[in-house]
Amino acid sequence: MTDAAIAAAVEAVRAADVVTVLTGAGMSAESGVPTFRDVATGVWAKYDPMTVATPEAWEADPALVWAWYQRRRALVQAVQPNAGHHALARWASRADVGVVTQNVDDLHERAGSSDVIHLHGSLFACRCDMCERPHSVAVIDPDGDRLTPPECECGGQVRPGVVWFGEELPHNAFAEATARATGCDVFVLVGTSGVVYPAAGLAHTARDAGATVIEINPQETELSEVCDITIRSTAATALPAIAGTASG
Missing domain, CATH: 3.30.1600.10 (SIR2/SIRT2 'Small Domain')
Structure with missing residues (x-):
């Protein structure tokens, strides 16, 4: 994680009215899932x-x-939300930050996020x-x-x-996620490989609509070239650094 990348991300989210965050498997992996x-x-x-x-x-x-x-x-x-989950929940409590997740766990909700769009369904639903x-x-x-x-x-x-392999995404969930991607000023990708569509297409949707796209991932992904800012770090490290200094 570079100070320059974090500073650029903080500047982008401070100037944003609406932020949408898409989380993938890497987000929950830090909790042991x-x-x-x-x-x-x-x-x-x-x-x-x-x-x-x-x-x-x-x-x-x-x-x-x-x-x-x-x-x-x-x-x-048996596992707990990590610092990234908690940082997102605190951020969303004071600003227009929407969470869209590809994960089927309930860690965002257990961290305090009240409005989470589950693109791939939920283990507990x-x-x-x-x-x-x-x-x-x-x-x-x-x-x-x-x-x-x-x-x-x-x-x-x-x-x-x-949502099993071969099944369609819940229509309402994907429509809401698309609306969030289209209507945000900053779109943040966290811990997603960018290979699972149509979820990965949301980054392109946001970019085409004029949003600044930020990637938080230790590794380069299929979506890295779409991103304006790349932070080579984990969610539990980078999200508190960004959300903790973002204005609400």
């Missing part, structure tokens, strides 16, 4: 995420999928696979590989409230 890539080589080494995170996987073996997501929920509940009725589900860490999903009153099964 594995990315899909980490999952494939760590706790979930014997599963290919593609075989437990698709509609076809749910059709073939809902008990396997349900157990996998229950473990993910238990893992998320389960629903019926037939009637779409929302369901509140107790989180447990299964002993085995399979766990029978709860039943809905309509006879369907309760499924995880996430």
Whole structure:
């Protein structure tokens, strides 16, 4: 992280009326939440995420999928929001800062952010696979590989409230995110690789609408060339440095 990049980011957000922040897997990874890539080589080494995170996987073996997501929920509940989550929440409490996330955890909300757009759904927003009725589900860490999903009153099964591979993003969520990208003065990318579309396209939308685009990521990404300011640091380090000095 360079002082010059932080100074440029602070100057940009101080001059902005509206800021939109898009967070990706790197944001939660600092709290100990594995990315899909980490999952494939760590706790979930014997599963290919593609075989437990698709509609076809749910059709073939809902008990396997349900157990996998229950473990993910238990893992998320065992970790805490990091300094980046808390910095964003404090910033949004005093300025027009909207949070759009590709993450399916609840760390932004637990840090105090009250208005978060979840592009890929949420681990904790389960629903019926037939009637779409929302369901509140107790989180447990299964002993085995399979766990029978709860039943809905309509006879369907309760499924995880996430967007699986092959499914469309929630229309309302993406429309709101697009509006935030179009209407902001500064668009901040935090911990996202920029390879997952249509979410990654929001940076282009913001840039085309005239926003200053800032990237916070230790590594160069597919979106780095779109950015006006790049900060080679992590969210937990860079966001407090920017948000703590941004005017409200």
